[in-house]
Structures are given as C-alpha cells and as structure tokens.
Amino acid sequence: MSLLLRRSLALFLLVLLGAIALPARAGIADAPGDRLQVTVITYGPGDTYWERFGHIAIELRDTRDGEAISFNYGVFDFDEKGFLLNFARGRMHYLMDAEPTDVDTAWYVQAGRSITRQRLAFTPEQAAALRDFLLWNLRPQNARYDYDYYVDNCSTRVRDALDRALGGILKATLDARPGGMTFRQQTDRLMSAQPWLMLLLDFGLGPYAxxxxxxxxxxxxxxxxxxxLRSVKVPDGRGGEQPLVVDEREVSPNRVQAPPPQAPDLRGPLGLAGATIALLLALARRRAPVMFAILGTLWLLLSGLAGLLMLGLWTLTTHHSAWANANLLLFNPFAFALIPAVWRAARLRPARxxxxxxxxAQLLAGLVALALHLLPGVVQQNQPWLLLGLPVWLALAWSLRAARGATTGVA
Structure with missing residues (x-):
C-alpha cells in the first residue's frame, strides 16, 4: 500500500472514529446537518507549472466546535509503481485527501497563492448528504480516480460533489451558460508564464481542445x-430563490505572478518565425549552401520528431485531447526522408x-491542413502553426527546385 493510500485510510478512520488530537473530525462525521457549514475554498495559481491551474477544496465546518476539514481531489503519488509511464500514457491516478483547513491554509499562504472562501447556502439535508458522500469518497477503496486534465480533475470532482448534494441545480444552471474560452485558450492563458511549455501544449492539442x-x-x-458559483440560485425555503454563495471573501492575497485575463495571440510570433526561417532558407540556398543544408536539416528533424510525438499521443495514449491533430499534416515523420535531399541540393547533386x-505530397498536405482549418464548424484552431509551417515548406520546396535547376544547368 502506498504512503498516500495509508494516509487516506488513517484520515478516514480519524474522521469516522475521532481522535484525541483531532476531536473536530468526529464532530464532522456525527454532527447533524444544521451544524454543518459548507464552504468552497479556491486557491490561486502558483509558480510551478503544475500549480498554474489553481486548486479548490470543499470545507465542512462544525459550527458548534468551530473546527473544519477541507476535502480535495488534487493528490498524486510519485511513488506509485509505473507513475511516469502511466503519466505518459494518459493513465494518471489521483487521490482524494482531507486535512484540517488550518493546515491547508498555512501552506498556501506561505506559497503566496491567493485564498478565497465562498460560504454556500446548503440546507441541513444537503449539507449532511454532502458530508456523507465525501466520507464515502474518502475511503481508501474509493479515494483513487483516473485523472483527466479537462473533464475529471480536482475542480470537476468538487463541482460534481456539490451538484450531487444540490440535486442537479448546479449543472442545470451552468450548462445553460456559454463558457468564455475553449480548453486550448484556458491552457494557453494559464501556462503563459512558461512560454516553451505553453507552445508545446498548444502544438500537441487537437480539435477536441x-x-x-x-x-x-x-x-x-x-x-x-x-x-x-456566484450565478447560481437555489430555493430559499419560502417559495423564492436566493444566491448559492452567501458570503465571499479573500482571506489571503495573491503574491505570485497572476495569469493574464486572455490567452496570448500566438499568430504574430509564430508567423514571424515562419517568415524568418523561410527567408533564411531562400537566401542561404545561393549564398551559403552549407548553412542552407544545416537550417533545412534542423527544420526537417524537428518536423519529423514532432510528427512522431503527435502520432504517439494519438495511437499509444489516452490523451484524447491530442488525438487527430491536424498539425500532423504540417509536421510528420516523412520529413526525415527529405534530409538527404537538402544536402544533395546544397552540393548541387542530382535529385533522386x-x-x-x-x-x-508534403505541400499538398499543407494545403489540406489549411483547407481543414477554413471549413465551417468546429475545427482545430491551429492558425499559429499554419503560419509557422506553410512558409517554411514553400521556401524549402522552392529552394530544392531551384537547386535542381542549377544542377541541370551545370550538367
């Protein structure tokens, strides 16, 4: 049994049976619903890349004793057998956990991450139902779940637990509201503090995102x-409605770099990079053949490796957000086969x-990628990568054809 599973078992037993050092846990388990206060605690993004999406927890507080337990779904175990392989294959196992709220709060305050508390208008019956579900979920046999970045994570699990206790009100309200961004836009926005990682993630996301x-x-x-949560209304018990969020307050300010409100526009930087590489290839073909060959080789190597990565994500993993990536039409393993052609062109040798x-075929694939992007409906928003790849492929094709023309002339 892993360390975290043993910890979950210990926490579960403490919640159910109580302990001298943590008397509040017995209170949470046994308290009637009218003594339970439900609060959602949101923690802002941190500095480390896996903290950029923020975190969230449900707090249950016994109003008689004043002590509270925070339940969250964001724990992973590096010591789990095959963790890195499972991570690469998209089979990540996360755990539910519970801690005294003061312990969690102290850690996030020290890390400089914002902490916001939202007290919710739960009826005693709803609070008791939520408590019972969370305690059931905390059991070691129930605590582990298969993590997914976008549809099953620490936030969706909290959302679903709240909705379950509220009888579906939360889902009915939020399903009727359009979201502000896509999966891709939220990912780019939140990861913008790590530009290279942001670019890698954006490149690897398919149309699902x-x-x-x-x-x-x-x-x-x-x-x-x-x-x-601020937009949700619940019955007030008198035939009317009231806001779900009774009270909201920030208990600790943010002291780390906050994400921008919108995702960065990658079209300009990647379009400029594509035009620059294309121009360098065209100029180097005549003036610096060796530089042309080196630059062309680097482009083809990166294209081929990127293609292998996308193929692997599509065929060997459960990262469904990376499946059917249209960038494969621009960057694919066939690029490796053109590396000798670049060196033959640089040396003015005949083509095979x-x-x-x-x-x-590669140029046609690029045109297909462009056409797919222009189709109406939900298509992959890969304009930045089209702006990067198409000019370079056109310049490379022109340079190779021009070199072959020079070869014919020499002969």
Missing part, C-alpha cells in the same frame, strides 16, 4: 468554478526520383 464550452465544462478551472513526389 477547440470545442465551444458551457459554463459547466469550463469549470474544470477552479477560478472559473469560483466565478460560476522519389524526392519530388514526396515534396509535392
């Missing part, structure tokens, strides 16, 4: 769930028969 979202779906981000058909 560009579907329009509802407020329910976009609540995979803790800060979005925090915002959406299969090189022209392969080059034409």
């Amino acid at each position: 560009d579907q329009p979202l509802t407020g329910w779906q976009e609540s995979f981000i803790p800060m979005v769930l925090q915002r959406e 028969k299969w090189e022209d058909p392969l080059l034409i």
Whole structure:
C-alpha cells in the first residue's frame, strides 16, 4: 500500500472514529446537518507549472466546535509503481485527501497563492448528504480516480460533489451558460508564464481542445468554478430563490505572478518565425549552401520528431485531447526522408526520383491542413502553426527546385 493510500485510510478512520488530537473530525462525521457549514475554498495559481491551474477544496465546518476539514481531489503519488509511464500514457491516478483547513491554509499562504472562501447556502439535508458522500469518497477503496486534465480533475470532482448534494441545480444552471474560452485558450492563458511549455501544449492539442464550452465544462478551472458559483440560485425555503454563495471573501492575497485575463495571440510570433526561417532558407540556398543544408536539416528533424510525438499521443495514449491533430499534416515523420535531399541540393547533386513526389505530397498536405482549418464548424484552431509551417515548406520546396535547376544547368 502506498504512503498516500495509508494516509487516506488513517484520515478516514480519524474522521469516522475521532481522535484525541483531532476531536473536530468526529464532530464532522456525527454532527447533524444544521451544524454543518459548507464552504468552497479556491486557491490561486502558483509558480510551478503544475500549480498554474489553481486548486479548490470543499470545507465542512462544525459550527458548534468551530473546527473544519477541507476535502480535495488534487493528490498524486510519485511513488506509485509505473507513475511516469502511466503519466505518459494518459493513465494518471489521483487521490482524494482531507486535512484540517488550518493546515491547508498555512501552506498556501506561505506559497503566496491567493485564498478565497465562498460560504454556500446548503440546507441541513444537503449539507449532511454532502458530508456523507465525501466520507464515502474518502475511503481508501474509493479515494483513487483516473485523472483527466479537462473533464475529471480536482475542480470537476468538487463541482460534481456539490451538484450531487444540490440535486442537479448546479449543472442545470451552468450548462445553460456559454463558457468564455475553449480548453486550448484556458491552457494557453494559464501556462503563459512558461512560454516553451505553453507552445508545446498548444502544438500537441487537437480539435477536441477547440470545442465551444458551457459554463459547466469550463469549470474544470477552479477560478472559473469560483466565478460560476456566484450565478447560481437555489430555493430559499419560502417559495423564492436566493444566491448559492452567501458570503465571499479573500482571506489571503495573491503574491505570485497572476495569469493574464486572455490567452496570448500566438499568430504574430509564430508567423514571424515562419517568415524568418523561410527567408533564411531562400537566401542561404545561393549564398551559403552549407548553412542552407544545416537550417533545412534542423527544420526537417524537428518536423519529423514532432510528427512522431503527435502520432504517439494519438495511437499509444489516452490523451484524447491530442488525438487527430491536424498539425500532423504540417509536421510528420516523412520529413526525415527529405534530409538527404537538402544536402544533395546544397552540393548541387542530382535529385533522386522519389524526392519530388514526396515534396509535392508534403505541400499538398499543407494545403489540406489549411483547407481543414477554413471549413465551417468546429475545427482545430491551429492558425499559429499554419503560419509557422506553410512558409517554411514553400521556401524549402522552392529552394530544392531551384537547386535542381542549377544542377541541370551545370550538367
């Protein structure tokens, strides 16, 4: 049994049976619903890349004793057998956990991450139902779940637990509200502090990441769930309605770099990079053949490796957000086969028969990628990568054809 599973078992037993050092846990387990106060605690993004999406927890407080337990779904175990392999294959196992709220709060305050508390208008029956579900979920045999970045994470699990106790009100409200961003846009926005990682993630995301979202779906981000909770109304017990969020307050300010409100526009930087590489290839072909060969080789190597990565994500993993990536039409393993052609062109040697058909096929694939992007409906939003790849492929094709013309002239 892993360390975290043993910890979950200990926490579960403490919650059910109580302990001298933690008397409040027995109170949480046994308290009637009218003594339970339900609060959602949202923690802002941190500095480390896995903290950029923020975190969220449900606090249950015994109003008689004043002590509280926070339940969250964001624990993973590096010591789990095959963790890194499972992570690469998209089979990540996360755990539910529970801690005294003061312990959690102290850690996030020290880390400089914002902490916002939203007290919710739960009836005693709803609070008791939520408590019973969370305690059931905390059992070691129930605590582990298969993590998914976008549809099953620490935020969606909190959202679903709240909705379950509220009888579906939360889902009905948020499903009727359009989301503000797509999975891709939220990912780019939150990861913008690590530009290279942001670019890698954006490159690897397929059309799944560009579907329009509802407020329910976009609540995979803790800060979005925090915002959406403010719009929910629940019965007030007198035939009317009241806001679900009774009280909201920030108990600790943010002291780390906050994400921008919108995703960065990658079209300009990547378009400029594509035009620059294309121009360098065209100029170097005549003036610096060796530089042309080196630059062309680097481009083809990166294209081939990127293609292998995308193929692996599509065929060997459960990362469904990376499946059917249209960038494969621009960057694919066939690029490796053109590396000798670049060096032959630099040395003014005749081309092989299969090189022209392969080059034409690559150009046609680029045109197909462009056409797919222009089709109406939900398509992959990969304009930045089209702006990067198409100019370079056109310049490379022109340079190879021009070099072959020079070869023919010399002969």
